[in-house]
Amino acid sequence: MIPLNPHPAAASQPQRAGHIRIPNSLYDAITAFPFKLTTLRVLLAVLRKTEGYGKQEDDLSASQLASLCGAMSRQHVTTALNELAALNVIRKRPGRYGCVVGLNRDPAQWRQPARRAGVSGTGTGPQDGPLSESTAPDRPVAGQSDRPGFGQTTDNLPTDNPDNIPAASPACAGPAAPPPVIALALKDGSEYAVTESQAAEWRAAYRELNVDAELLRMRAWLDAKPQNRKTRRGIGAFVVGWLNRSLERRQVQASTTRVNAHARFEQQDYRAGVAADGSF
Structure with missing residues (x-):
């Protein structure tokens, strides 16, 4: 059986x-x-x-x-x-x-x-x-x-x-x-897709910058330097750090432009808006 x-x-x-x-x-x-x-x-x-x-x-x-x-x-x-x-x-x-x-x-x-x-x-x-x-x-x-x-x-x-x-x-x-708005290359060969909501948050936080143009520069930099690519966990800090440095450079350039404009006394027209009799 x-x-x-x-x-x-x-x-x-x-x-x-x-x-x-x-x-x-x-x-x-x-x-x-x-x-x-x-x-x-x-x-x-x-x-x-x-x-x-x-x-x-x-x-x-x-x-x-x-x-x-x-x-x-x-x-x-x-x-x-x-x-x-x-x-x-x-x-x-x-x-x-x-x-x-x-x-x-x-x-x-x-x-x-x-x-x-x-x-x-x-x-x-x-x-x-x-x-x-x-x-x-x-x-x-x-x-x-x-x-x-x-x-x-x-x-x-x-x-x-x-x-x-x-x-x-x-x-x-x-x-x-x-x-996604853009894809950023990662260290493991994959890509990090930046969503529209993430890009909108960065645009609101960095109004002085063209965030879309900065993201394009990030992608070009990561493509050119694969040895410096980030992990999926660290890509967010990389983006924020990049935007912070870009904002600081922009603020320094704006400050330098204002100082130079006020320092060129010989180029200032202090008679502008003043009549011949000295009245405004």
Whole structure:
């Protein structure tokens, strides 16, 4: 007679560390969902960093997830996270190091990817099935910058995307969030996206400065001196320090100009506004 449990000793042992434990029904829902290959790989990386440590969510950067996905670029990770959030498969909000992400454990709330006109799918309904992966994305225009500027997000830049994932909003802001103002290079090779709310605070605090122009100078300086780039934790202090020094230089220049103007007595016209009879 064949025993019901061929490994009773293994069944009696406690669960070892280093396992991803999710309900079978949830695992079945993941395998049945029409994910693209890249999107599925990023989802599995999210599960590894959350469920793999017994956490429902975690603060993860795109570079962390990219390292788990082999040679995948951070931009592809960002786009896949945006798509997963748009499908309501994961919960995502801004975090300290990147995005706080976690799996939505209710598959009934997941949204089926919409099919585009003229694109074939493998689903059974009009909204089922993955998008076709035969259409290649647009190529960069010659002479066009590959870095985001003001009002431009890295997710909308043309790339060699093997899964033809549609561009979405920034990874840490959600589908409805505005694009970042500018991206500053960090020491680990990733980028820090300056949000509009951060830029607005700096503009209000440094009204004498053109904060947008100063941010452009910061980006150029960090690109030219990679050895002096900052960490994600220290980039905020770097920006504030830069603005403080720029404001001090501006104030010194203004003070010097006033002193020089009053010191040139021979160039002052003290008779201006005085009539011939000496009256004003």
